[in-house]
Amino acid sequence: MEKILQLENVSKSFKGFSLKNISFSLDRGYIMGFIGPNGAGKSTTIKLMMNLLKKDHGVIKIFGLDHVQHEIPIKERIGFVYDSNHFYEELTVQEMKNMVRPFYKNWAEGLFQQYVKEFNLPLKKQIKHLSKGMKMKFSLAIALSHHAELLIMDEPTSGLDPLIRHELLEILQGLMEDENKSVFFSTHITSDLDKIADYITFIDNGEIVLSKTKDELLEEYCIVKGNKEQLHKIDRGVFVGINENHYGFEALSNRKMDVLKSFGDSVLIEKPTLEDIMIFSTRRSENHVSTY
């Protein structure tokens, strides 16, 4: 399969924070959700990919090409959508589009007009008068109107109401019918990814905790619930994180087969959500057990 995005041992240090030799890759045709708590290093990673920040070490390849040496041709093939508004607020939607259009060799005006209709974008309105949801749709329309093969989105759903979030996710899902496209999508709202992501990469405190297909994750991980007596008999090594209370415990394990073998049906075993995996695995969480 063709690797559309590859990071190998990438590091970057700021005073008080560092990204520590992170590696992961995304194949063409898939959606990767990039999750992690606030301050985990998601935006820093994306800025490094986009060469908005200079990495200290490591290799970043996009479409198999070095992201610095081939920055311009790579960016023509990327749609970049990020949270903070990066348009000129005084311009109208139409004026702003006319301004960015010449930067893209593959600009498809017909496609842009199609998105204007689909998203109900008001061409004559100044950007500063658009709602947050509209700004996001405008950003997306721009990103999609130059036949981008890879969409890189930094917290695109942040601050959007559930309806617009749902709409955005549907749009992304629709896009994936074109097998040529891939999406890399950072968020701390993990429920956004339950439906649409093929791969999950989880970053915590500047380190990659896991990078797997969502199906693999759901096969390996489970939530275990039991009473206090059961917890005393259990080898805690099978758990990533445990939450204990007066009556019993709830824990996350990444060794579902071992749990099933050891405890059978003496405990309650449930399917975890991505949120369970993130909460129990986050290092700063008081429930975290193992080291990684």
Ligand SMILES: Nc1ncnc2c1ncn2[C@@H]1O[C@H](COP(=O)(O)OP(=O)(O)OP(=O)(O)O)[C@@H](O)[C@H]1O
């Ligand atoms: N230019 C910079 N100089 C110094 N420190 C920085 C810089 N940019 C980011 N940081 C720090 O790096 C850490 C990671 O920040 P980053 O924005 O990558 O996290 P994030 O996972 O995107 O978080 P959030 O979900 O809150 O957006 C934070 O502690 C932040 O303060």
